[in-house]
Amino acid sequence: MYADRVLSGMRPTGSLHLGHYHGVLKNWIKLQHEYECLFFVADWHALTTQYDNPRGIEAATWEMVIDWLAAGVDPSKATLFIQSQVIEHAELHLLLSMMTPLGWLERVPTYKDQQEKLSEKDLSTYGFLGYPLLQSADILIYRANQVPVGEDQVPHIEFAREIARRFNHLYGKEPGYEERAEAAVKKLGGKKAKLYQELRTRYQQAGDDAALDSARALLGETQNLSLGDKERLYGYLEGGGKMILTEPDALLTVASKMPGLDGQKMSKSYHNTISLREDPDQVSTKIRTMPTDPARVRRTDPGDPDKCPVWQLHQVYSGDDVLAWVRQGCPSAGIGCLECKQPVIDAMQKELAPIQERTRAYTEEPDVVKNIIADGCEKARDLARETMRDVREAMGLNYS
Numbered sequence: 001m002y003a004d005r006v007l008s009g010m011r012p013t014g015s016l017h018l019g020h021y022h023g024v025l026k027n028w029i030k031l032q033h034e035y036e037c038l039f040f041v042a043d044w045h046a047l048t049t050q051y052d053n054p055r056g057i058e059a060a061t062w063e064m065v066i067d068w069l070a071a072g073v074d075p076s077k078a079t080l081f082i083q084s085q086v087i088e089h090a091e092l093h094l095l096l097s098m099m100t101p102l103g104w105l106e107r108v109p110t111y112k113d114q115q116e117k118l119s120e121k122d123l124s125t126y127g128f129l130g131y132p133l134l135q136s137a138d139i140l141i142y143r144a145n146q147v148p149v150g151e152d153q154v155p156h157i158e159f160a161r162e163i164a165r166r167f168n169h170l171y172g173k174e175p176g177y178e179e180r181a182e183a184a185v186k187k188l189g190g191k192k193a194k195l196y197q198e199l200r201t202r203y204q205q206a207g208d209d210a211a212l213d214s215a216r217a218l219l220g221e222t223q224n225l226s227l228g229d230k231e232r233l234y235g236y237l238e239g240g241g242k243m244i245l246t247e248p249d250a251l252l253t254v255a256s257k258m259p260g261l262d263g264q265k266m267s268k269s270y271h272n273t274i275s276l277r278e279d280p281d282q283v284s285t286k287i288r289t290m291p292t293d294p295a296r297v298r299r300t301d302p303g304d305p306d307k308c309p310v311w312q313l314h315q316v317y318s319g320d321d322v323l324a325w326v327r328q329g330c331p332s333a334g335i336g337c338l339e340c341k342q343p344v345i346d347a348m349q350k351e352l353a354p355i356q357e358r359t360r361a362y363t364e365e366p367d368v369v370k371n372i373i374a375d376g377c378e379k380a381r382d383l384a385r386e387t388m389r390d391v392r393e394a395m396g397l398n399y400s
């Protein structure tokens with residue numbers, strides 16, 4: 001209902017690999033042209049599992065940011081920042097923690113899963129349990145309504161929606177709410193005010209959803225209202241209080257088909273990655289030594305692409321002509337596996353070359369990167385402060 005604002009974060013894992021590139025970064029790069037975008041390094045989230053060894057986080061952050069930039073995330077289009085440098089996230093997290101039922105956190109499916117998966121660590125900590133709440137604060141503080149994430153993060157976005165709803169329900173009815181809403185309607189100006197009232201009545205008395213949509217669109221186009229008044233009027237439409245925090249939606253990233261060197265999903269923990277910083281020769285070696293259809297032992301044995309992880313890479317990198325060439329040449333033993341791998345090697349090296357060129361440039365100029373992040377943090381802080389003013393006011397904590 002607001003102009004779309006996209007926000008996403010990544011934990012600082014150091015340099016990224018082709019799985020990140022095809023699964024996440026290419027999507028960010030597309031989104032930055034279509035929406036207002038905020039992308040940040042979730043360094044506090046890294047601490048939830050790495051509290052015993054926080055020293056590496058900073059270096060991992062800079063490496064990751066350089067990879068974002070090298071991949072094509074454009075700081076003139078998207079705002080790039082570091083979570084811990086916008087401390088307002090912590091304030092919102094604290095305030096939200098007061099009204100978050102423990103049971104909600106315990107029920108988030110990733111909680112027990114991750115705890116079991118990382119069983120060598122003691123994750124029965126307050127911070128780890130609160131992971132989804134910190135993530136909610138990240139999202140809600142920017143009133144971001146679109147959050148690009150993978151399937152695994154969907155429960156966290158749903159959690160954030162519930163938190164926003166609970167917050168609005170608890171604190172959305174400010175003193176003098178009706179009067180303020182009516183005053184805001186007047187500020188819309190004669191014609192628009194009348195239309196707003198009509199649409200509101202139609203929705204509230206007849207449940208007319210189209211009227212609700214039209215009224216929201218009307219507010220969306222309105223330029224002359226303060227953000228506070230706008231929210232008041234969004235909330236007033238539905239009869240509830242002021243909508244202080246926006247309920248976000250997951251913007252599901254189409255599951256990346258990027259396989260690793262063994263055919264499983266490319267992931268650091270499977271040791272099957274090709275880094276964005278991988279040396280061209282190393283790319284060649286890794287692909288040349290990767291397994292193929294196990295039934296194809298000798299060059300003369302026929303193969304089956306559907307049983308071969310190289311074929312999956314062809315899906316990402318090859319055009320129809322090459323695909324047809326493999327489909328024909330593999331089962332007939334017309335082509336050898338090394339021959340078959342060469343177009344993948346070439347395409348990967350070609351993809352990585354300009355990225356690595358930019359990585360070199362940014363690595364040589366760390367100040368450029370620091371400035372980009374400093375600018376981004378400042379912009380993010382301004383937006384975060386605006387929300388926090390409203391949040392404090394709604395809770396009666398502004399002491400002014």
Ligand code: TRP
Binds near residue numbers: 008011134135138
């Ligand atoms: N939990 C996310 C992940 O592991 C990272 C993250 C933290 C995030 N805060 C966020 C993603 C806010 C989207 C929005 O991938």
Ligand code: SF4
Binds near residue numbers: 304305309310326336
């Ligand atoms: Fe795999 Fe290609 Fe070898 Fe067939 S020819 S087994 S698709 S690498």
